[in-house]
Amino acid sequence: MPAPNEQTVAEPTVVEAADTPGRPPRRTPSPLALLRNSWRQLTSMRTALILLFLLAVAAVPGSLLPQRDVNIDDVDGFRREHPDLFPILDRLGGFDVYASPWFAAIYLLLFTSLVGCIVPRLRDHVRALRAVPPAAPRRLDRLPRHAVLSGHDGDLTAIAAMLRRRRWRVVVRDGEVAAEKGHLKETGNLLFHLSLVGVLLGVALGASYGWHGNRLLIAGPDQAFCNTVQQFSESKLGQRVDDGDLPRFCLELTDFEATFLPSGQPESFRARVRVEPWGRAAYPASFSVNDPLRLDGANVYLLGHGYAPVLRYTDRHGRSQVSVQAFLSVDGNLTSEGAAFFPDVNIDPATGSRDPNLQVAFEGLYFPTTPEDGPAIRSVHPEERAPGLFLRAYRGNLGLDAGIPGSVYAIDQRQVANGRLKQVGDGKLLRPGESWTLDDGTTLEFLGTRKYITLTVRHDPGEPVVLASAALLLVGLMPALFVRRRRVWFRVVPAPAGASTTGRSSLVEVGGLPRTDYPGFAEEFDQLVAAATVPPVLRKEETN
Amino acid sequence: MAALSDQLLVVAILGYLLAMIIHAAEYAFGNRGLVGRVATRPERELALVGAGAAAGATPDAAGPGAEPPAGGGVDGAPPARRPAASKTALVGRVAVALTVIAAAVHLAVLVTRGIAAERMPWGNMYEYVLTATFIGSVVWLGLLHRRPSIRHLGLFVTLTMVILLAVAGLVLYVPIVPLMPALNSYWFIVHVSAAALASGLLQLGAVPAVMYLIRHGYDQGKRSFPYTLGARVPAADTLERLTFRLHAFAFPIWTFAVMAGAVWAEAAWGRYWGWDPKETWAFVSWVVYAGYLHARATPSVRRPVTIWIALVGCLTMQMNLYGVNIFFEGLHSYAGLD
Numbered sequence: 079m080p081a082p083n084e085q086t087v088a089e090p091t092v093v094e095a096a097d098t099p100g101r102p103p104r105r106t107p108s109p110l111a112l113l114r115n116s117w118r119q120l121t122s123m124r125t126a127l128i129l130l131f132l133l134a135v136a137a138v139p140g141s142l143l144p145q146r147d148v149n150i151d152d153v154d155g156f157r158r159e160h161p162d163l164f165p166i167l168d169r170l171g172g173f174d175v176y177a178s179p180w181f182a183a184i185y186l187l188l189f190t191s192l193v194g195c196i197v198p199r200l201r202d203h204v205r206a207l208r209a210v211p212p213a214a215p216r217r218l219d220r221l222p223r224h225a226v227l228s229g230h231d232g233d234l235t236a237i238a239a240m241l242r243r244r245r246w247r248v249v250v251r252d253g254e255v256a257a258e259k260g261h262l263k264e265t266g267n268l269l270f271h272l273s274l275v276g277v278l279l280g281v282a283l284g285a286s287y288g289w290h291g292n293r294l295l296i297a298g299p300d301q302a303f304c305n306t307v308q309q310f311s312e313s314k315l316g317q318r319v320d321d322g323d324l325p326r327f328c329l330e331l332t333d334f335e336a337t338f339l340p341s342g343q344p345e346s347f348r349a350r351v352r353v354e355p356w357g358r359a360a361y362p363a364s365f366s367v368n369d370p371l372r373l374d375g376a377n378v379y380l381l382g383h384g385y386a387p388v389l390r391y392t393d394r395h396g397r398s399q400v401s402v403q404a405f406l407s408v409d410g411n412l413t414s415e416g417a418a419f420f421p422d423v424n425i426d427p428a429t430g431s432r433d434p435n436l437q438v439a440f441e442g443l444y445f446p447t448t449p450e451d452g453p454a455i456r457s458v459h460p461e462e463r464a465p466g467l468f469l470r471a472y473r474g475n476l477g478l479d480a481g482i483p484g485s486v487y488a489i490d491q492r493q494v495a496n497g498r499l500k501q502v503g504d505g506k507l508l509r510p511g512e513s514w515t516l517d518d519g520t521t522l523e524f525l526g527t528r529k530y531i532t533l534t535v536r537h538d539p540g541e542p543v544v545l546a547s548a549a550l551l552l553v554g555l556m557p558a559l560f561v562r563r564r565r566v567w568f569r570v571v572p573a574p575a576g577a578s579t580t581g582r583s584s585l586v587e588v589g590g591l592p593r594t595d596y597p598g599f600a601e602e603f604d605q606l607v608a609a610a611t612v613p614p615v616l617r618k619e620e621t622n
Numbered sequence: 623m624a625a626l627s628d629q630l631l632v633v634a635i636l637g638y639l640l641a642m643i644i645h646a647a648e649y650a651f652g653n654r655g656l657v658g659r660v661a662t663r664p665e666r667e668l669a670l671v672g673a674g675a676a677a678g679a680t681p682d683a684a685g686p687g688a689e690p691p692a693g694g695g696v697d698g699a700p701p702a703r704r705p706a707a708s709k710t711a712l713v714g715r716v717a718v719a720l721t722v723i724a725a726a727v728h729l730a731v732l733v734t735r736g737i738a739a740e741r742m743p744w745g746n747m748y749e750y751v752l753t754a755t756f757i758g759s760v761v762w763l764g765l766l767h768r769r770p771s772i773r774h775l776g777l778f779v780t781l782t783m784v785i786l787l788a789v790a791g792l793v794l795y796v797p798i799v800p801l802m803p804a805l806n807s808y809w810f811i812v813h814v815s816a817a818a819l820a821s822g823l824l825q826l827g828a829v830p831a832v833m834y835l836i837r838h839g840y841d842q843g844k845r846s847f848p849y850t851l852g853a854r855v856p857a858a859d860t861l862e863r864l865t866f867r868l869h870a871f872a873f874p875i876w877t878f879a880v881m882a883g884a885v886w887a888e889a890a891w892g893r894y895w896g897w898d899p900k901e902t903w904a905f906v907s908w909v910v911y912a913g914y915l916h917a918r919a920t921p922s923v924r925r926p927v928t929i930w931i932a933l934v935g936c937l938t939m940q941m942n943l944y945g946v947n948i949f950f951e952g953l954h955s956y957a958g959l960d
Contacts, residue, residue, distance in 0.1 A: 123920045127913055134909040134938075141899040141950060148897055152951075176897050281895075290892070339800065347803050368807040368890045379892035536892045544894065548881045555877060559870045559915075597863070 120187065121194035129188040136184055140175035143167065147174070150312075189278055196271045203264045210249040211258035214567035218589030223603040225588045227611055232570045232584040237610045244606075246566075253570045260563035263594065269554030276547030284540025289315040289324065294404050295331045296386045296530040301402065302330035302352075305376065305535060325375035325537075326356035334383055334529040338460050342411050349380050349531050375537055382407070382532040384414055387444055387467050388525040393423040394436075394518060404530045405444045406487050411457040416487045417441040421478050424520075435498070437476045440522065441489045442469035442505060454507055467508045467524050471516055474499035563593035566606060586610070623738035624798050628791075630731040631752075635787045637724025642780035644717035648710060649777055649854065714773050718766060721780060725759045728787075732756060739798045744814040745805060747947050748794040753815075754943075755786045757822030765864070772856050772864065778829050809886035816879035821939055823872035824911070827865055828936040831929050834861040838926055862925055866918055869932055873911050880904050891953060900954035903942035910935040 119125055144152030153173050157164045171178025218224055234255045241248045246257040291310030295303055303309045305328070307321045315321075333350040347366050353373065354360035365371035371378040384407045392398040405416030417439060424436035447459035448466030475498040477490040484490050493499035506514050508524040515521045571585045588607055592599040732752055736743040743749040762779045766772065801810070833855045840852025855861065883904070884894040895901060914935055917928040946952065 123916065124922070127917055127920070127923070130909055130913040130916070134906045134913070137902050137906050137909070140897050141902040141946070145897060341799065343799055344803050345800060346806070367803045368809075368886075370889060370892065377892065379890075381892075534892045538893070541888065541894060545885070548884070552874060552877055552881065555874045559874065595863070595866075 117194065120191050122191075123195075126188065126191045126195065129184060129191060132184050133188060136175070136181050139172060143172045143175070145173060145175060147176070185278070189275060192271055192274065196268055199264070200268055203261075203268060206264070207261055211247055211256035211565060213251065214254050214256055214569055214589065218567060218569060218587050221589035221591050223588075223590035223592075223600060225603075225607045227586040227588065227607065230570075230584055230586040230611075232586070234568060234570060234586075237568050237586075240609050241566075241606070244609075255568040256565070257567070258563075258565045260561050260593070262557040263561035263563055264558075266554040266557030266559075266561065270551055270558050271554075273547045273551035273554055276550065277544055280540040280543030280545075280547055282540070283543055284316070284538040286316045286318045288536070288538040288540060289313070289319045290534055290536035290538075292381070292532065292534045294530055294532050295329065296402055296404055297331040297334060297528045298402070299330055301528075302328055304328040310535070325373065327373060327376075328354040329378065330354075331529070331531060332362070334531055336383060336460070342459050344460070347380060347383065349383075349533075351378075376535050377537070379534045379536065380531055381534055384412060384530055384532075385444055385446060385462070385465075385527040386530045387416075387418070387527050389418045389440065390523040390525055391418075391420045391423060391438060392521045392523070393420075393425075393438075394520055395424065395427050397423070397425075397427075399423060400525070402528060403486070409456060410460065412446050412460040413457040414444040414446075415442070416444070417485075417489050419476060419478065419486070419489075421476055434475050434479065436473065437478075438520070439472045439476055439489050439499075440469040441472065442467065444468075444527070448507070462527065465510055465527065468505055469508065469514075469522070470505040471502040471514075471522070472499050473502050473516075473518075562596040562599070564591060564596060564599060564602075565593065566590045566603065568610065623734050627731050627734035627738060628795075630727055630734060631787065631791050634724050634727040634731055635784060635791065637720055637727055638780045638783040638787065641717045641720035641724055642777060642784055644713060644720060645774075645777040645780055648713040648717060649774065714776075717776055717780075718763075718773065721759070721776065722763060724780075724783075725756070725763060728752070728756045728759060735798065739800065741801055742811055742814070744810070744818065745799075745801050746794075746796050747943075748790050748796050750814070750818060751786060751790040751794060751943070753818040754822040754825065755783055755790070757819050758826040759783060761823055761826050761868075769860075769864075771860070772830075774854055774856070775829055775833060778833070779826070782825075782829065804890055807886060807890065809882060809889070813879060813882040813886050816875055816882055820872045820876035820879050821943065823868055824876065824907075824936060824939055827868035827872060828933060830861045830864040830868070831932045831936070834858055834865060834929050835926060835933075837861055838929075862929065865929060865932060869911060869914060869935075873915060876908060876911065880908060896953075898954060899946045899950040899952040900942060903938060903946055907935055907938040907942060910938055 144156050146153050156173075167173065171180065175181055215221065234250055234253070238248045238250045238255050238257075241255065241257045244259075246259045247261070248255060248257045291305075291307065291313035293303060293310045293312075295301065305324050305326060307313050307315070307324065315323075330352040331349060332352055335346075335348045335350075337345040339345055348364055349366065350362065350364045351371065352360050353363050353371070355374070363371055365378060365380055367380050370380070384404060386402050386404040388400060388402050390398050390400045399420055399422070401418040401420065403416055403418045405414035407414045418441075420438040422432065423438055425432045443454075443456075445454055445457040445464075445466045445468070446461055447457050447463040448454050449456075449458050450464070454466055454468055472489055472494070475493060477484070477493040477498070489499065494501070502516050502518075508514060508522075510524055510526045513521050513523040567589045569587045569589075571587050588603075588610070590599065590603040590606075732743050732749075735749060735752070739745065744753055758779075762776075766776070836848050837852040837855050837858045839849040841858055883901070887896065887901075888894040910931065914928060914931040917923040917931050918925075946954070
């Protein structure tokens, strides 16, 4: 794919060859010829353009439909809202657009076309770089720019030196100087396109050897986590990575600071952690949004934060258990919803047997700042200014033993629907330190909250490759767009008979040819002509 | 300071509006003597076109009365020297002067907003649109300075300004608040300034693109409504070249903006590219503009087709700015709109 050139440029490229209609009459199409023709079609500019547009169009559905890689919850939401449409779109890859076969087909074809186009051009360019500027056309006056220097001493070496000083590629031939400039354009052009291949390779490298995992981390040494796949709530490993490849370290959230404006808009975040690399001493560290924690072989990014209420439940036998369960925030003021489960309570101390119908759970909302008046529906500020926890109590079979994975942020509504789990009394709003005695004499105590953060741990070895390629791409783009190829020729022509009797003066004819769109060529040409005239200060006669 | 910024915006809009009206007046009434003047001064017209577009601009005496009379008075010479063209030129100059004043006030809007917020005024969509339009305005004035013959496009530039600023002031306006933590990074300045600069240039680039299509249609003999405007815009070749140069200039900046965004995204969100709606549409725009540059370099693709590609690119940019901010949920939800 050539960089923007002006159409007046007569540079033979593969592209044009393939675009030219009317090839000689065909012989019987052999498989080889068919293959060659398909290759030509594929590497033609027209095909490349069409593929480019297909790529642009194909990327659009990914912004219209929720994507699994971006937000899995939205995909589930879409499934619930459009149960009929979902399977069809899903089969078409509508929720994994950027990993779908058709998207891959487009960009792979595009890159094949690109490579098929730049490899021959690379060859041509190397050849052009090693070649000397071509001989002057016979009639310089037919070129776009033309001038005649009269009274020149006919010494072309000074002109050649002047051109070399201006970094032209110069060759002095018999009675003429040919000079060329602007090969950097094609160099940049090729660099740009090769860098695109580099970007693709970097992305592929990341997909094969990269991995990431997300999880929620509650403050406190008892909640620390270690970097293994099992400890992530959601993780994705590249094709060439398995559990054992993950760097081993443990992380404990010691503190989380968040400051907010009076309006509730967050102002700053900072998570303080204790990092314990495998086999080495633990050390404190901190990280924030825009300032990830960079560890050996993995980076830890702060994604979100919230509060985890600490609840103590004391059962019928006087035994108590403490639950620290993160409540997920649902709005900017950190109104959070969640649940606390006490499946192993009310165990008869005499028999040690558990009554599965005496399990207890609480579900509800947490408000860091409970509104002073009116019903407590949502928090009015994200800071804990007037914390309140509104809970409903449930007793019965929690359905956790069935082995079906369920949410830890909500009780299983199916158990409520089929009557195995019953709500106990009405809901109650608890302040920190308050306790609530249920109808069976058991009590729930709201001890306070701990902070939690959501984080992602990620490693992408393709990043440096992509970054370097992107930098080269930009470097290549500049000359590809802004350098102009042009040629000039200086030729000594015999002075007209009788014009000069001194024998020291002759005419020098100059021609200039911009090979790309170059509005400023006339000025540059005039400067060159002036510079060539300088040594013997002589009159220049210009045409055109 | 914040209130001052808001009041200055009204002044800026009024300035552009007034400039637009005067441009329109020049457009409408300056035409009266046009045919006669052109007929009596064909060489001057040629020379001006040649001077404006340097080498290669085919002087387009082909379209009778095609070149705007604007050229007559604006090439630096005092209007008094050419009394025939002076009145029109004077009107045109007043319009340009008003645009300059409006742009200065526009800058003041941004500066006061930045001072009031104690940060770069690029924190939400309102401020972003103000910045991008200001860049467009400055580039327009720069182009006008170098190539006075395009002054007639001023009507469309100021019209676009008035519309975009009014949309910004009426629809997108949000009170000043400090940046969200996610925006609090030096990449904010790098990424947003590059993106605003590139969008400003690319949006400005759409103006000569549309004019080219009108002029091209006019040159082909179309005389229905939008094409009739073609009689008074610069030569198709000049417009096409201007379109290309604006896009060629903006494309690397856009590329850089996307890359800087990717570097920032790595630090902020943990991945350099995640197909967030904003990222997706930035990619779509990039691909379309790359297509435009390639199409222009391919002789077999007709010029109107390449111009249409550039306009599709402009549409994708609009989609990214307005559509994504307003309709999509994503990580780039900084518009501040509900």
